[in-house]
Every structure is written in structure tokens, then in C-alpha cells.
Amino acid sequence: MSLLSIDTISKSYDGVRALHRLSLSVREGTIKGLIGPNGAGKTTLFHLITGVERPTRGTISFQGMDITALEPHEIALRGVGRTFQTLQVMGTMTVVENVLTGMHSRLKGGFLSCGLWLPWIHKGERAALQEAKETLEFLGLLGRWKWNASHLSFAQQKMLELGRALAMRPKLLLLDEPAAGLTPAEVTRLAEKICWLREQGITILIVEHHMGMIMDIADEVAALHNGELITEGPPDAVRNDPRVIEAYLRGRDA
Amino acid sequence: MVKEYNKEYKIEYRKRDILYTAGLWLVSLILPDPHLPYRREFIKKRDFFYLGALLLLPLILSDRLVYLMVLAGIYAVVALGLSLFLGYAGQISLGHAAFFGIGAYTTAILTTRYAVSPLGAFGASALAAAVCAYLIGKPILKLKGYFLALATLGFGEIFLVMVRESRSLTGGVSGIFGIPWFSVAGLAFDTYLKQYYLIWGVLIALVLFAKNLVRSKMGRALLAVAASEDAAASVGINVAQIKVRVFVLSAAFAGIAGSLFSCVMSTANPQGFGLGLSVLIVMMVIMGGMGNLYGPIFAAIFLTWLTDALGGYQEYSLPIYGVILILLLIFFPDGVGTRLNERLIYLISYWGRKRRRERVDI
Amino acid sequence: MTPWVHIPQLLAAGITMGAIYALVALGFVIIVRASQIINFAQGEFVMLGGVVTFFFIKGAGLPYPLAALAAVLVVICIGLLLHLLVIYPLRKASVLILIMATVGASIVLSNTSALLFGTLPKALPPFSGDLPLEIGDIRIAPQGLWVFGATFFLFFALYLLSHRTLLGKAMEASSTDPLGADLTGIARNFMVFLAFGVSAGVGAIAGVLVTPLFYTSYNAGTLLGFKGFIAAVVGGWGKNSGAILGGFVLGIVESTSIAFIPAGYKDAVAFVVLLLILYFRPKGILGSPYIDSRRW
Numbered sequence: 001m002s003l004l005s006i007d008t009i010s011k012s013y014d015g016v017r018a019l020h021r022l023s024l025s026v027r028e029g030t031i032k033g034l035i036g037p038n039g040a041g042k043t044t045l046f047h048l049i050t051g052v053e054r055p056t057r058g059t060i061s062f063q064g065m066d067i068t069a070l071e072p073h074e075i076a077l078r079g080v081g082r083t084f085q086t087l088q089v090m091g092t093m094t095v096v097e098n099v100l101t102g103m104h105s106r107l108k109g110g111f112l113s114c115g116l117w118l119p120w121i122h123k124g125e126r127a128a129l130q131e132a133k134e135t136l137e138f139l140g141l142l143g144r145w146k147w148n149a150s151h152l153s154f155a156q157q158k159m160l161e162l163g164r165a166l167a168m169r170p171k172l173l174l175l176d177e178p179a180a181g182l183t184p185a186e187v188t189r190l191a192e193k194i195c196w197l198r199e200q201g202i203t204i205l206i207v208e209h210h211m212g213m214i215m216d217i218a219d220e221v222a223a224l225h226n227g228e229l230i231t232e233g234p235p236d237a238v239r240n241d242p243r244v245i246e247a248y249l250r251g252r253d254a
Numbered sequence: 255m256v257k258e259y260n261k262e263y264k265i266e267y268r269k270r271d272i273l274y275t276a277g278l279w280l281v282s283l284i285l286p287d288p289h290l291p292y293r294r295e296f297i298k299k300r301d302f303f304y305l306g307a308l309l310l311l312p313l314i315l316s317d318r319l320v321y322l323m324v325l326a327g328i329y330a331v332v333a334l335g336l337s338l339f340l341g342y343a344g345q346i347s348l349g350h351a352a353f354f355g356i357g358a359y360t361t362a363i364l365t366t367r368y369a370v371s372p373l374g375a376f377g378a379s380a381l382a383a384a385v386c387a388y389l390i391g392k393p394i395l396k397l398k399g400y401f402l403a404l405a406t407l408g409f410g411e412i413f414l415v416m417v418r419e420s421r422s423l424t425g426g427v428s429g430i431f432g433i434p435w436f437s438v439a440g441l442a443f444d445t446y447l448k449q450y451y452l453i454w455g456v457l458i459a460l461v462l463f464a465k466n467l468v469r470s471k472m473g474r475a476l477l478a479v480a481a482s483e484d485a486a487a488s489v490g491i492n493v494a495q496i497k498v499r500v501f502v503l504s505a506a507f508a509g510i511a512g513s514l515f516s517c518v519m520s521t522a523n524p525q526g527f528g529l530g531l532s533v534l535i536v537m538m539v540i541m542g543g544m545g546n547l548y549g550p551i552f553a554a555i556f557l558t559w560l561t562d563a564l565g566g567y568q569e570y571s572l573p574i575y576g577v578i579l580i581l582l583l584i585f586f587p588d589g590v591g592t593r594l595n596e597r598l599i600y601l602i603s604y605w606g607r608k609r610r611r612e613r614v615d616i
Numbered sequence: 617m618t619p620w621v622h623i624p625q626l627l628a629a630g631i632t633m634g635a636i637y638a639l640v641a642l643g644f645v646i647i648v649r650a651s652q653i654i655n656f657a658q659g660e661f662v663m664l665g666g667v668v669t670f671f672f673i674k675g676a677g678l679p680y681p682l683a684a685l686a687a688v689l690v691v692i693c694i695g696l697l698l699h700l701l702v703i704y705p706l707r708k709a710s711v712l713i714l715i716m717a718t719v720g721a722s723i724v725l726s727n728t729s730a731l732l733f734g735t736l737p738k739a740l741p742p743f744s745g746d747l748p749l750e751i752g753d754i755r756i757a758p759q760g761l762w763v764f765g766a767t768f769f770l771f772f773a774l775y776l777l778s779h780r781t782l783l784g785k786a787m788e789a790s791s792t793d794p795l796g797a798d799l800t801g802i803a804r805n806f807m808v809f810l811a812f813g814v815s816a817g818v819g820a821i822a823g824v825l826v827t828p829l830f831y832t833s834y835n836a837g838t839l840l841g842f843k844g845f846i847a848a849v850v851g852g853w854g855k856n857s858g859a860i861l862g863g864f865v866l867g868i869v870e871s872t873s874i875a876f877i878p879a880g881y882k883d884a885v886a887f888v889v890l891l892l893i894l895y896f897r898p899k900g901i902l903g904s905p906y907i908d909s910r911r912w
Contacts (some may be wrong), residue, residue, distance in 0.1 A: 052484065071487075071492075072487035073487045073492045073493065076490040077490045081488065081489070082488050084485065084488075090477060090478055090485065092477050092480065092481055092545060093474065093478075097477075100474055101471075101474045101475070101478045101486070101489060102489045103471075104471055104474065104478075105491075109470065109471060110499075111499055114470035115463040116463065117466040119275055119278065121470055122290075124471075125290055125470065126290060164485070168490065340712075346711075346712055348715075348719075393891070393895045394891070394894075397894055397898075401894055401898070404845065404849075404890065405890065405891060408842070408846075412884045412887045415880070415883055415884040418880065419880040533716070533723075536712075536716060537716065540712070540716065572727035573724050573728045573731060576720045576722075576723035576724030577720075579719075580717055583706065583709075584705045584706060
């Protein structure tokens, strides 16, 4: 049963064709990999799914409901979380506050109730802190929970961003190049964590260049090139598909 | 018989329950909570020192200085509100003097023309400023950076033009006179001393509110919007709504300050509510430091004193004022506190470094 | 008499005013094309052009043309000094700090002018006599034609500068891609330095031209600067042609609005126009290479 389905999406920017009649779907409880050379339209697709951009044509449905025209925060509230290719860790806050920010939608209260520190705010904050610490422990960041987020190492910041997205308890998680810039050991640890997330029932869509990781953990892989879907299927089949090899070797407009 | 006993017991239990919750709430408002690290820092020992200093200050200061502190307190309220908008949420506003002016004029008009009590006018001023901020904020806050700054500046200028032109309502360029003192239940705040305690009391209450806000999910939301709007939206934060709300909140603070300003000055005229004041308030927030609540308050005291020391609007003072502004911006862009700390540490560690250098040179 | 009767005369006045706004807007755009900074003190350059010329005529006894030339040179020096003392030290600072610094500079310049030259409004004699030309029902001051001509001359000169000379292209590069400009050996800070000088010159020329039409005094710069900025936004942010077009549009709209609303609200019209443009078409009439309307 597909959690996310993308139906003949097209997107052009002032005449530049970023995506062309792309159709994709992600089954619930699986990990789907999205590969393709740079400029193939992967991040554009993420922007479209999360509502940052609107498609020129086509629709996107999540859990059977049309989310094409929704605002980014509305889509997030439906249960779609994401991480960013350019790390968007909030350096003005501490590590645990970054994770707590992820829980924003799950906490009650508005400006007035927070300012007056009404009793349920207090209780909510306590429970949220507990949960945030557990998330940090899962990510291996508990020891630094009071650190300023900008003082973490690059790999740790990537984990923090993942933690922020997880704090939302998303049903669908979009990961944009989570392994970029990580050492092989860190990539293995990341892969383990992502598999664990799948076991918890979270559906995951990963854009990645790190072939090793994708082939290891993905249930299904889709390959993009020049804004079009060239093939889709189990990792081994896609890896050996001649069109994919040509796209990666030849590059644009091959 | 048993049923009646149970009902009585239930009512007693309910009453005790409510009292207990209320008591817990009051306590949690003020006292630190060891389980929440941010609440642990809510009120530090330093704060009692500041409070004590504030309470005792007017007893040792001359009347003129108490007046300055009253003025500083009023500006500090505006700066506090603006620091939520600018220092935490990272948005620029060069028109906050207009909200200050809206508050001042609302109080002035209501108390002189319609004989509304100062307390009622106080509430109405905050409301008026908030409503105007809501109406202006919804379209304007889509803008960023320079354009937001200019749109808010434009709004400030339009406000001044409106005030100057609607002579029948606002007295035009000459303004409104004879605004009564602020009074609550018969107690009139007619001396500088009483006004001092009034304004700083209001400020302390607002500081507590702001502290609570900043340490809660809304404070995190503000910082998130400043750090990365995309990331904030990706966790479900309605960025546009948050921006409007914090804008309205900061305008309400400015309206409150404006109302008290009218009651202290007894007059309201357009001179004091222009770009100069907006710039001054923004400087207070910048000097105080972004992401800081106490900083802007200290900066308010400093800058009010500075403006007064330079003699207000005399010829020599304004160019010097401008030069000082520029110098402050060049040397203290992160706020005076941060740099002073660094410089102090650098200075203190000078001797250690000198000794180490001498040892190495052998 | 319906308000519409006045329209032709107001239109003529609006075009004259529009040419002035266009010149001020050009000043903004020159700096933006080199560095993405908005110089709040731009209006002060215009004001100083007029005031310093007056000083040279009355105080130093120079003949009119020489006084004007000297004034323009002085203001160019002031513009360069502004860059060296304020903008250059803050070259790495955030947008907010830069805005505040140029606002501070505007305060310094306008009040120093009040200090040195007095607060009374100053007037200069028009270039070619007092008698207004009459075309049909409309009266145009000949000075207005000078302003008009100068606007297009300067526009043309700047066009040549940015499209035909290497210097001009280098200036544009430093604005659109600072890192790239650095890496290709363009002295970016020097480009901004020059931009401030050119912009101050354009402003000063505008000031000399406009003072015979309207009095100038120490605080005239602020409002004029804002209206020039609004004109630049309206026409298309970051384009010279946008500045010119926006100037005329703003001038005409502002002038003709007097027919319909009380005169005291005239200044508010410009700001209302700004809010409308920012809300409905932030790119401006001619579009803007700097504003990404997708993410607006």
C-alpha cells in the first residue's frame, strides 16, 4: 500500500525542465532510494513533496490525500519529515533545543499560555525533555545535550538534523544525502539507524550518492536522469541496468 | 445521607484541587525546577541583585536622574518587545516608534476627550497597537531583509503623516495636552518616584512573561524561524503565523510603553514618534545583543542617558550622536556585553600570555 | 471644477519631480549593482549637492558653474569617505548592521550640514531664467527641462559604463557573485568604493539641478532618499532603466494624487505605492535580476 504517490509530476523553472512526467510511489514501511547524477532533479522532487515549490503539472498524494497545494508546514503536520542537503542545524540553540524544536507540533500552547507558563506547559516541557533526551541517546549525542549545536562535529550535526526530524514522529521521512561527507564507519552507523527506523514503521525515501549504503538498506531504488525516471526496482536490478550506468558515466544529456 | 456526604466531599476536594493547582502554578512561575534545565536558570542570584538595585536606586538618585530612569524604563519596554521580534525571531522593523505613538495617542485621546480611566486607556492602547500590527503585519511580513526594513519604515512615516493631518483627532503638529496622570483605584502616579516604581514594576512583569516565552516552545520557534525558515517549516512551524504573532506581541509592548509615556509626559505630539525613535530602539536591541532579554534593557538605560547627555536636539549633539551610533555598530555588532566580556577576558589573560612569551624567548 | 481639470498641469509637475526621483533612484541602483548594499544616506548626497553649491556661491564667491562643479567634487569625496569610514569596516557585517550604519551616516550628514551651513532653506538661481515656458495650458519651468535632460544623459552614460567598459562589468560581477569576483581577481572592495563615488556624484548633480526648483535644507535629504528608493523598487530593482521608469511613475502618481486627496497626505502616497508594489509585484515593473519571486 503506497504511502506516498507522485503522479506525472512536471516542474519547469522559466523554461528549464527540471522534472518531466515523473511518477513514483513509496510503499509503506519500506526504504526507497532515489539515485541519479547531480542535476537529475532529486532535490527538486523533495522540494515538491514538502511543498516548498509547486509542480507545474501533476499531483502528489500522501496517505491517499492530495498534498500538492499545501503549505510546507501543513505537509509537515501530516507526518512528513525531512532533512536538508545543506545542513540546517540551528546554531543559535543547544543540541537538545534543536530536537525539542522538532516536537513543536506535538506540544500544546500558544504565545499567551507559554508566556504565562500555565501548568500544562510545564508538564509538556518536562515530558518533551525526557523524550528528547531519549532521542539523543539513540543518536549517540546524549553526552553533548547542553552543547551549542554549532560546536558539534559535522557528522554529529547530521545526526542532530535527523533527530530533529524524528522528534516529529513522522510517518514518512525524506532524507536528502544523509551520508554526504561521512566516513565509512559513520556511514555504517547511519545505515544501522535507518534500518532500525524502518523496523519502527517509518517509511523512508532517501536521496543518496553513496551506492554502497543504498544498495545495502533500500528495498527499492528509483533512478532519475534529466528529470525523468529511467528505471525502478530492486537494488540489484537497478545497479546493473545499462541505462543507469550510462547516465552516471556520461552525465547530463546522455 | 452517604450521597450528600460524598457530594460535599467532592466539592471540598475540587476546591482544594484548584487551590493546589493554582499554588503550584504560582510557584512554578517563579521558582526554578531542577528537572528542567532552562527553568533552573530562570531566576539567577544575579536577578535578585538587579531587583534590589532597582528598588533602592531612586533613593540615592537626584530627581532628574529618576526622571531619566522613568524614561529609560519606558523605552526598555519597547526594546524588550522589539528584542523578541528582532533579537529572537531575526526580523527587522524600523517602524516600531509608530506603535509606540499609537499607544500614546490612544491613551491621550481616550483620557482627554472621552474621559476614559487611565487604566482602561492603558488596555485600549495595547489593543490598538496590536490590532494595527496585525493589519500591517500580514502583508508586510512576507518580505525579508532590506525590504522589510523599508516597508516598516514606510509604515512609520505614514503613521506620522496621518497624525499630522488628522488635526481634529490628534491635534496635528501641536499634539494633545493635559493628559491626566496614570492612576489605579484612586492612587495617582504624579511624582517621578511613583512613576519610576510603576514603570519598572510593569517592566519586571513583562520580563517574567518574556522569560517564560523564550524558554518555552514558542521561544524555540522564534529562534528556529531566525535560523532557518525552511527547517522550521519542515517541523510544522507555521512561519508566517509566528512572524505575525511575535510582531503583534512586540507592538503590544510598544503600545503599553506609549500609554505610560503619555501619562508621564502629559502631552503627546508627533515629534517624538518618528524614525529617530525607531532607530534608537533598534540600536538598543543590537547593543543589548541578539537573543538576549536583559541586554536591551541595560542598553535602554545607557542610550537614554546618552541621548540626554548629548542634549536632545541641539545642533552639535545630533552629528555626534550619529557618529557614536556608527562607532558602536563597528565595534560592538554582537552587542556590548559579548564584546566587553571577550575584551575583559583578553585583558585579564594578558599577563599570563606575557609571562609565557617571556619564558619561550629564553 | 472637477479634479480632472488639473491633471495636465499636475502631470507636467509630476514628470519634473519624476526626473528627480529617477536621479536619486539611479544613485541607489549604482551601489546595489556593485554590492547589494542599500545606502540610506543617498538622499543626503542630493541635499549636500545643493547646499554646498550655495555655500560656494555665497561663502566663497565662486561663479555659479564653478561652484556647482566644486560642490559635486566635494560630495564625491564625501561619498568615498563614507565608504572608507563606514562601509569598508563593516564589509563582513550582517544586513541589519549595514542598514543601521547607513542610517547613522544619514543622521551625521544631515545634521552636520545643519551645523555648518545653518538650518534655513537655501535656494539657487535657475540655469536659464525664471520665465516658465507655456505649452497650451501647462507651464513648465525651464529648469525642469534641464533636469529631464540630465537624467537621460546620466542614464546613457551609466549604460555605457556598465555595458561597454570592463570596469562596469567588474562592478556588476562584484554584486552578483562576490566570491567569483574575488576569485577572478576583481578588487571587490575597490569596486564598491568607486560605486560610492559615482553614486555620490550622480546625487550631487541631482541636487544642483533640483535646488533651483525647490528649496533645499538640511533635512530634505531623508524624504527624498526614501522616495528615490521607492522609485528604484517600483521600476525594477537593480536596473538602471528600472530606476528611471520608477522615478517617473512615482512622480506622476504622486503629483496626480493631489487632485484627489488633501495635499498633506502627499508624502504618504509614495509609501503606499511602495507597500502595494512589494505586495503585488516585488520584482518591479521591469523585473529584477536580484529578486527571486518564487521564494518571496
